[in-house]
Amino acid sequence: MTSSIRKLLVANRGEIAVRIIRAAQALGIPTVAACSEADADSLAARMADEVQLIGPARADRSYLNVEALLQAARASGANAIHPGYGFLSENAAFAEAVTAAGLIFVGPQAETIRRMGDKAEARRTAAAAGVPVVPGSPGELEDLESALACAEQVGYPLLIKASAGGGGRGIRIAHDAAELAREFPVAQSEAKAAFGSAAVYLERFIRAARHIEVQILGDGQRVVHLFERECSLQRRRQKVFEEAPSPALTPAQRLALCESAVRLAEGLGYRGAGTLEYLFDAHSGEFFFIEMNTRIQVEHPVTEMITGIDLVQAMLRIAGGEPLGLQQSDIRMQGVALEMRINAEDPQRNFFPCPGTVTELAWPQGEGIRVESHLYPGYRVPPYYDSLLAKLVVHGQDRAQALARAAQALEQTRLAGMTTTMPLHRWLLADARMHAAQFDTGSLERWLAEPTTLRTVQLEEL
Structure with missing residues (x-):
């Protein structure tokens, strides 16, 4: 068994849950599969030492349900949670909740997740470390007027990107000022619907990258x-x-x-x-x-x-x-x-x-x-x-x-x-x-x- 992890709750599904279980088994760590009702017969459920059902099929009532996952850890005696990828893996509030419950979050600290999950803040952090960043807005843009002014400095074509986005989602392209005026409010609405935040920033579009x-x-x-x-x-x-x-x-x-x-x-x-x-x-x-x-x-x-x-x-x-x-x-x-x-x-x-x-x-x-x-x-x-x-x-x-x-x-x-x-x-x-x-x-x-x-x-x- 490895260090202070006594039992691991796998807060995910599919191939990544299987992957995590195999890695834990290789280290002698007992595993708990946190499964929705739709995944009760999954391969992860069959492989794990224990299964905890965390809710119905809908992800917002199971794999995205923080309290259900914490309760599964408490009920099983797991003292660590691996979030895999997707779902809550880059959710700083989840990482904080895991730590506050006295459990080990298998990943970076919540503050790191929050800092690098904010794409505008991540750009500033990279620039401060001397790492080249794509020319763009220095931070989040709240209105079209500031976006148009920034675009004049950066140059077209531009990407309008959701600051809280990820996985390639929440991105639109503007080739000129007229297109930026059309796409900017749409991008804000999409960002709000997808990520709970309407914050966006601009980034130069590099062709053939x-x-x-x-x-x-x-x-x-x-x-x-x-x-x-x-x-x-x-x-x-x-x-x-x-x-x-x-x-x-x-x-x-x-x-x-x-x-x-x-x-x-x-x-x-x-x-x-x-x-x-x-x-x-x-x-x-x-x-x-x-x-x-x-x-x-x-x-x-x-x-x-x-x-x-x-x-x-x-x-x-x-x-x-x-x-x-x-x-x-x-x-x-x-x-x-x-x-x-x-x-x-x-x-x-x-x-x-x-x-x-x-x-x-x-x-x-x-x-x-x-x-x-x-x-x-x-x-x-x-x-x-x-x-x-x-x-x-x-x-x-x-x-x-x-x-x-x-x-x-x-x-x-x-x-x-x-x-x-x-x-x-x-x-x-x-x-x-x-x-x-x-x-x-x-x-x-x-x-x-x-x-x-x-x-x-x-x-x-x-």
């Missing part, structure tokens, strides 16, 4: 990085395909990027796992900090595959009071890892969610293959939550080998009972632009708009 992020670990005193991930292949700002390391960076650029992330995190006294996200201009070689995720991320397995370090176990050790057991010189990068997100969505119907019952399931096996999933034969995928079914992760000595293994792994996968995005990944892996790493954050949507793309995907599905 790549989305690159740096994984860090800290114990409150010291921080190390575990290199970077490339996350540019996105649809509606939601990541679809990730890899580590980025094929776009030179060694010198990688060093500068990762060192900037460590500098910023150390200034925060960061504790736990975190990710600093950047836009990279491949033409100029410049990178700009955009935000920090104060939690474990969906794509963390690619970092684990190239470093051999279990990030979730590290989070548990740090939360339990252990010092960071790594020096930067201990962390080496080996090979290339790729992650394909397999969702219950139909690419032919604008990626409409398609939950169903798993009637056939066989995952690929072999060297360099890893599957993260909560599926099992006969499992009925609930329609109430995120559509992520699995993450198919592969590792190779180089990018060419990793791409080849990814294609082979997809061919070996058998998943029936619902429509999935696997045909899209098969198409991606057959595209020359993918093999040449010629893409940016807008590439996938442009490719999907090509008349031959979805027709090819449809033929593969048949």
Whole structure:
């Protein structure tokens, strides 16, 4: 058993709940699955030592119900809570409530979550640490008049971003003053509805940018990085395909990027796992900090595959009071890892969610293959939550080998009972632009708009 964590409540569901339970089991920590009624027969519920039902299917009455989660911890005797990603993972009030209840929150301190969760404040913090930020407003903007004045200084095109937003949500583009005047109040309304705050800020829109992020670990005193991930292949700002390391960076650029992330995190006294996200201009070689995720991320397995370090176990050790057991010189990068997100969505119907019952399931096996999933034969995928079914992760000595293994792994996968995005990944892996790493954050949507793309995907599905 690790340090002061005696029993762990997993305050999440799906593949990340399974992932956390496995990490805790490896450390000898008993686990409690906090499950909604819709997840009572989930794989996480079957794997955990104990199950606590926290409410009905609706997330606001279960996974977002702070008191229900705290009561589940009290009833089970758990003295630590891991929030996973999504739901309450970056909710500072939840972290405070956990600590106030005398429990261990597996993550950074509430003040850190609050500070970096406010995107405008995060920009100011980064700038104060000497980390480049995208030119934009110095803080939140309350009215259109101040937004128009700021835009004259920053220049168009601009992104209007929700200060409390995340995950690519709450963003609109303005190419001129007239469009800013139209979109600004809409962005404020959307931000209020989605995040409970109408606060927005402006940021220059960098054309043909790549989305690159740096994984860090800290114990409150010291921080190390575990290199970077490339996350540019996105649809509606939601990541679809990730890899580590980025094929776009030179060694010198990688060093500068990762060192900037460590500098910023150390200034925060960061504790736990975190990710600093950047836009990279491949033409100029410049990178700009955009935000920090104060939690474990969906794509963390690619970092684990190239470093051999279990990030979730590290989070548990740090939360339990252990010092960071790594020096930067201990962390080496080996090979290339790729992650394909397999969702219950139909690419032919604008990626409409398609939950169903798993009637056939066989995952690929072999060297360099890893599957993260909560599926099992006969499992009925609930329609109430995120559509992520699995993450198919592969590792190779180089990018060419990793791409080849990814294609082979997809061919070996058998998943029936619902429509999935696997045909899209098969198409991606057959595209020359993918093999040449010629893409940016807008590439996938442009490719999907090509008349031959979805027709090819449809033929593969048949």
